[in-house]
Amino acid sequence: MDIVLDAGHAGWRLDRALAASIPTLSRERLKVLTKAGALTREGEAVRDPAIKVKGDERFTLVIPDPTPTHNEPQEIPLVIAFEDEHLLVVDKPAGLVVHPAAGNRDGTLVNALLHHCGGSLSGIGGVARPGIVHRIDKDTSGLLVVAKHDLAHEGLAKQFAAHTVDRRYLAIVSDVPHLAAGTVDAPLARSSHDRKKIAIVGENRGKRAVTHWRLLTKLREAALVECRLETGRTHQVRVHMASIGHPLVGDPVYGRSRMAHRELLNVLGFHRQALHAAHLGFVHPVTKGRLSFDSALPSDMQQLLSALGV
Numbered sequence: 001m002d003i004v005l006d007a008g009h010a011g012w013r014l015d016r017a018l019a020a021s022i023p024t025l026s027r028e029r030l031k032v033l034t035k036a037g038a039l040t041r042e043g044e045a046v047r048d049p050a051i052k053v054k055g056d057e058r059f060t061l062v063i064p065d066p067t068p069t070h071n072e073p074q075e076i077p078l079v080i081a082f083e084d085e086h087l088l089v090v091d092k093p094a095g096l097v098v099h100p101a102a103g104n105r106d107g108t109l110v111n112a113l114l115h116h117c118g119g120s121l122s123g124i125g126g127v128a129r130p131g132i133v134h135r136i137d138k139d140t141s142g143l144l145v146v147a148k149h150d151l152a153h154e155g156l157a158k159q160f161a162a163h164t165v166d167r168r169y170l171a172i173v174s175d176v177p178h179l180a181a182g183t184v185d186a187p188l189a190r191s192s193h194d195r196k197k198i199a200i201v202g203e204n205r206g207k208r209a210v211t212h213w214r215l216l217t218k219l220r221e222a223a224l225v226e227c228r229l230e231t232g233r234t235h236q237v238r239v240h241m242a243s244i245g246h247p248l249v250g251d252p253v254y255g256r257s258r259m260a261h262r263e264l265l266n267v268l269g270f271h272r273q274a275l276h277a278a279h280l281g282f283v284h285p286v287t288k289g290r291l292s293f294d295s296a297l298p299s300d301m302q303q304l305l306s307a308l309g310v
Contacts, residue, residue, distance in 0.1 A: 002061045010049030014046070015161055017053050018061075022131055022206075025233075026156040029126060030061075032067040038062045044191055063124050063150065071130075073115035074107065080116075080124050081143060086152040086286045088117075089145050090240075091295050098144070101127075113146060121146070122153035128138045134160060134232060141298050142277025144170070148283075155285025160232065166281030168231040169214075169237050170297060172274035172304060174244035176223045176257055182212035184240040188233045197253060198235040200243055203310055209233040211240040219308040226278075235309050238273055248273040250306070261308075270304050 001022065009017040014033065019027040031049040033039060039046050040060045052197045079091040090109065093096070097108045101179035113121060113131055124147070131146040133156045147153035159165050173280040177240030187206030191199035200206070210230035219223040223246070240255045241247060246257025250265055256266060265271070297305065 001061045003061060003154045005053055005057045005059075007055040007057055009053050009057075011051055013049065014051050015049035016052050016060075021161065022061075022157060024153065033061065033063075038064065038287060061169060061222070062164075064235070071110055071114060071273065073119075074111035075115050076107065076109075076112035077118055078112050079107075081295070082291065085148065085286070087145055087147050087156070089143055089280065089291075089293050091143055092136060092141060092203050092277075094139050094141040094298065094300070097138045099129045099132055101198055117148060118195065120148050122148065122150050122155040124150050126159070133157060136276075136277050137235070137273075140169075140297075141270035141301075142276060142294055143280040144277065145282065145296050152285045156282065159282050159285075161228050164282070165232075165259075166279065166292070167232060168279035169227045169229070170276045170278045170301070171225050171227055171237060171241065172219070172249045172301065172308065173223055173225055173241050174249055174255060174261070175221060175246055176218050177213075177215050177244075177246060179215070181212075182244070183215070184211045184244060185209075186240060187245060188236060188239060189197065198233070200238050200239065209236050210241065211236060213241070217305075218310060219305070220310050221258055223307050224305060235276060248275055249308075250274050264304075264307055268300070268303055268307065270300055274301055274304060276301055 003021050005017055008040045015027050015031050018030045031177055033048045036043040037047055038061055077151055080088055081091050081092050082089040099110045125132045133145055133147050133153055136144055149154055157185055186200045188198050189201045189206035191197040195211050212228040213225050215223055238248055238251055242254040249261055250270055279294050284291055
């Protein structure tokens with residue numbers, strides 16, 4: 001992978017600048033690859049991830065072939081919105097974890113993909129995340145794109161880094177916004193009080209996060225909104241909407257259900273954040289054609305929407 005830093009990276013630690021340029025690779029993995037000699041500048045290996053970069057520099061990162069993993073192919077039903085020899089777009093149901101991690105070693109989207117694709121997945125994401133270019137939360141439903149080989153993965157990753165991927169979520173939020181539309185521009189990082197949560201932090205600490213929202217339908221002490229992601233940070237929609245006083249209905253982490261909604265959520269058996277990745281648009285990394293996909297609200301959110309109707 002060719003990595004070109006810009007003047008804005010001047011003075012940053014190398015691993016931080018790399019992570020900002022390649023959002024599909026974690027900072028920890030980039031540290032490991034750098035120390036292993038996989039990163040070069042003008043043909044010379046750069047092994048210290050802590051050095052400060054000058055900006056306007058070019059590096060080459062060699063991603064090693066994926067090593068065998070314990071992940072087992074599992075025959076888990078998938079809804080495929082699109083597939084060719086380069087990539088596929090999956091419509092993920094709520095409750096399905098994207099990749100194996102502590103507490104979820106199998107039964108994940110990756111296990112399903114290994115079965116569906118017969119091992120033909122990009123290795124850039126690492127052995128635990130083959131093919132995974134981006135992800136959505138376990139209890140969020142909707143569309144995500146998966147790369148079948150490294151060239152497709154790299155091409156998609158560049159679009160995510162450049163914020164040119166069109167991602168729109170449908171969310172049911174508490175209370176009706178006073179405005180018809182708005183933008184939340186607030187950096188996000190792990191909470192210093194609870195490492196399982198994401199929080200809005202100062203600019204020097206977090207990554208820039210921007211969510212553009214608009215009101216679609218007024219509901220009973222709630223509203224259906226569309227959130228367009230300019231960036232794609234962990235829990236971005238959930239944290240940003242909560243920060244302006246409109247947490248997602250059913251969100252167990254960033255919101256507290258209104259008294260008016262609690263009984264309804266129990267009756268419906270709705271126990272997740274009301275969030276659905278409804279639209280995904282990008283340029284095909286190989287054919288260069290524009291692709292665009294839409295996913296209808298899943299039945300549980302549709303039931304909630306109908307029940308909250310005014």
